[in-house]
Amino acid sequence: MSPDFLFFLEIIVSGLMAGVMYSLVALGFVLIFKASGIFNFAQGVLCLFAALALYDFIAPGGWVDRWFGFTLPVWLGIIMTAGVMVIVAWLIERLVLRYLVNQAPIILFMATIGLAYVLEGMGDILFGSDVKPLDIGLPQGASDYMLDTFGLYVEKLEIVAAFVAAALVAVLAVFFQKTRIGRALRAVADDHQAALSVGISLRTIWVIVWSVAGIVAMVAGIMWGSKSGVQFSLSLIALKALPVLILGGFTSVPGAIIGGLIIGVGEKLAEIYVGPLFGGAIENWFAYMLALAFLLVRPQGLFGEKIIERV
Amino acid sequence: MHENKPIGDVMLSVDNISLSFGGVHALENISFNIREHEIRAIIGPNGAGKSSMLNVINGFYHPQEGTITYKGQTRKQMKPHEAARTGIARTFQNIALFKGMSTLDNIMTGRNTMMKKGVFWQALHLGPALNEELEHREFVENIIDFLEIEHIRKTPVGRLPYGLQKRVELGRALAAQPELLLLDEPMAGMNLEEKEDMCRFILDVNDEFGTTIALIEHDMGVVMDISDRVVVLDYGKKIGDGTPDEVRANQDVIDAYLGVSH
Numbered sequence: 001m002s003p004d005f006l007f008f009l010e011i012i013v014s015g016l017m018a019g020v021m022y023s024l025v026a027l028g029f030v031l032i033f034k035a036s037g038i039f040n041f042a043q044g045v046l047c048l049f050a051a052l053a054l055y056d057f058i059a060p061g062g063w064v065d066r067w068f069g070f071t072l073p074v075w076l077g078i079i080m081t082a083g084v085m086v087i088v089a090w091l092i093e094r095l096v097l098r099y100l101v102n103q104a105p106i107i108l109f110m111a112t113i114g115l116a117y118v119l120e121g122m123g124d125i126l127f128g129s130d131v132k133p134l135d136i137g138l139p140q141g142a143s144d145y146m147l148d149t150f151g152l153y154v155e156k157l158e159i160v161a162a163f164v165a166a167a168l169v170a171v172l173a174v175f176f177q178k179t180r181i182g183r184a185l186r187a188v189a190d191d192h193q194a195a196l197s198v199g200i201s202l203r204t205i206w207v208i209v210w211s212v213a214g215i216v217a218m219v220a221g222i223m224w225g226s227k228s229g230v231q232f233s234l235s236l237i238a239l240k241a242l243p244v245l246i247l248g249g250f251t252s253v254p255g256a257i258i259g260g261l262i263i264g265v266g267e268k269l270a271e272i273y274v275g276p277l278f279g280g281a282i283e284n285w286f287a288y289m290l291a292l293a294f295l296l297v298r299p300q301g302l303f304g305e306k307i308i309e310r311v
Numbered sequence: 312m313h314e315n316k317p318i319g320d321v322m323l324s325v326d327n328i329s330l331s332f333g334g335v336h337a338l339e340n341i342s343f344n345i346r347e348h349e350i351r352a353i354i355g356p357n358g359a360g361k362s363s364m365l366n367v368i369n370g371f372y373h374p375q376e377g378t379i380t381y382k383g384q385t386r387k388q389m390k391p392h393e394a395a396r397t398g399i400a401r402t403f404q405n406i407a408l409f410k411g412m413s414t415l416d417n418i419m420t421g422r423n424t425m426m427k428k429g430v431f432w433q434a435l436h437l438g439p440a441l442n443e444e445l446e447h448r449e450f451v452e453n454i455i456d457f458l459e460i461e462h463i464r465k466t467p468v469g470r471l472p473y474g475l476q477k478r479v480e481l482g483r484a485l486a487a488q489p490e491l492l493l494l495d496e497p498m499a500g501m502n503l504e505e506k507e508d509m510c511r512f513i514l515d516v517n518d519e520f521g522t523t524i525a526l527i528e529h530d531m532g533v534v535m536d537i538s539d540r541v542v543v544l545d546y547g548k549k550i551g552d553g554t555p556d557e558v559r560a561n562q563d564v565i566d567a568y569l570g571v572s573h
């Protein structure tokens with residue numbers, strides 16, 4: 001293989017890997033949007049919150065360490081964090097969503113902005129705001145295998161992230177397609193009234209959806225935190241999810257995945273091949289340009305349903 | 312037609328129900344009851360308040376005045392998911408199916424209140440949850456046979472023609488094994504053959520399972536043919552109540568239908 005082509009491949013692969021992270025964040029958005037029509041501005045903060053919680057369960061110097069003088073094993077820390085996310089979901093339903101049933105989407109959106117600030121503040125108070133290295137024992141550095149066989153430089157962590165994301169999506173797919181609650185979730189996403197008429201409780205469904213979104217956020221938070229430390233900027237990856245959603249469609253799980261990958265790859269390619277024309281650093285805004293261009297051509301996204309107002 | 316059918320005690324009674332939306336009085340001081348095993352028709356011109364009445368019964372609308380007594384328990388209002396849990400199932404005037412889901416999945420949602428295994432088992436899709444799923448699946452297959460819709464089991468219902476969608480919606484309601492089935496214009500927009508099929512299903516459900524049915528329908532032929540008692544609404548008021556023959560002879564009803572001014 002020519003060095004040029006190899007270089008190109010390397011960009012693609014690293015773009016795909018970065019894209020996996022975007023996909024994970026976007027996935028959380030899609031779940032909540034489908035089930036309740038809420039654009040959850042707090043999704044990024046949920047990632048941060050989960051990563052902070054995990055840090056405090058397992059890291060030396062974290063809460064558990066300071067209070068009890070020992071740290072939890074990683075697996076237990078992850079389960080506990082998942083538990084925390086479920087409690088957060090329950091609280092969100094209990095304290096916020098319950099009172100906003102049947103409100104206009106914009107009001108719900110505003111509520112999630114408020115929620116984002118509350119969670120952020122709580123994270124700050126509970127866990128502190130300094131950058132925390134999150135080490136759950138994931139392999140670091142370049143994969144020798146990829147380097148030796150293909151001559152490609154790929155981070156091990158990114159490969160792990162890709163597998164974890166794939167596994168997560170597979171589990172969610174089974175849950176959604178094959179179980180009563182999965183069916184109930186799809187039913188609620190499709191038609192609230194009909195769902196109520198068969199005895200599905202919207203409140204329960206919302207708690208479940210937000211829990212699932214919280215756990216997806218946790219996975220994204222762990223991956224991202226392992227890569228670049230747990231810090232406030234983690235909550236900003238939510239902003240990257242927006243172009244992903246515009247690309248993939250707000251209601252499509254496959255759309256979130258593929259949209260994330262496209263943005264990941266597109267960003268990297270643009271940075272290398274187009275960047276120099278603009279003097280570099282276009283990675284930061286390229287995704288939004290792409291999304292904007294896409295919006296003009298296909299507003300419902302790659303996989304979203306076409307929205308036709310009934311009159 | 313159902314001389315042999317044992318019509319029982321009062322199962323549901325609504326008393327002095329009033330419901331308004333802003334200035335619109337959708338229902339004014341309405342009282343009537345529904346007896347076990349009967350087919351009770353609710354008729355009236357457009358905008359009379361028929362759908363509103365069903366919505367009050369299953370808890371979508373909360374009336375400002377009046378009470379609802381269902382299976383001996385009196386309440387100011389029902390809650391939809393409580394109604395479902397206590398045996399009330401329904402269909403909608405404007406079909407409300409889960410459009411992206413298959414016929415089978417749509418009808419499976421009707422089993423919702425009967426499936427109990429917790430989130431944990433379901434998340435793992437293991438053991439008890441899996442067995443439960445299979446059990447209910449069998450029940451749903453029987454409904455599919457009964458309604459003669461085997462050929463569309465796997466089809467996303469959004470792609471089905473109108474008549475079949477209505478039938479799937481009935482299937483979803485039946486899956487809950489309801490004691491009280493509310494049907495809002497189950498035959499609207501159907502051709503003659505489809506109507507005859509639907510009539511047959513309704514009568515079979517009533518005869519074979521003893522299900523009590525409240526039925527809104529505009530087709531007078533059908534109403535007079537299959538219902539045991541009829542309540543007539545007009546502009547939110549009750550103007551008639553009785554057997555098909557009594558209602559047919561009621562002067563107020565005749566006037567309402569001929570558009571005599573009030």
Ligand SMILES: Nc1ncnc2c1ncn2[C@@H]1O[C@H](COP(=O)(O)OP(=O)(O)OP(=O)(O)O)[C@@H](O)[C@H]1O
Pocket residue numbers: 332335336337355356357358359360361362363364404
């Ligand atoms: N959700 C609502 N908000 C405001 N007004 C409503 C609502 N639901 C019903 N109404 C009003 O209540 C009145 C009765 O409506 P309803 O749908 O019950 O009539 P209907 O007898 O079912 O008529 P149709 O035969 O056309 O279905 C109408 O004036 C209608 O506009």
Ligand SMILES: [Mg+2]
Pocket residue numbers: 361362363404
């Ligand atoms: Mg109506």
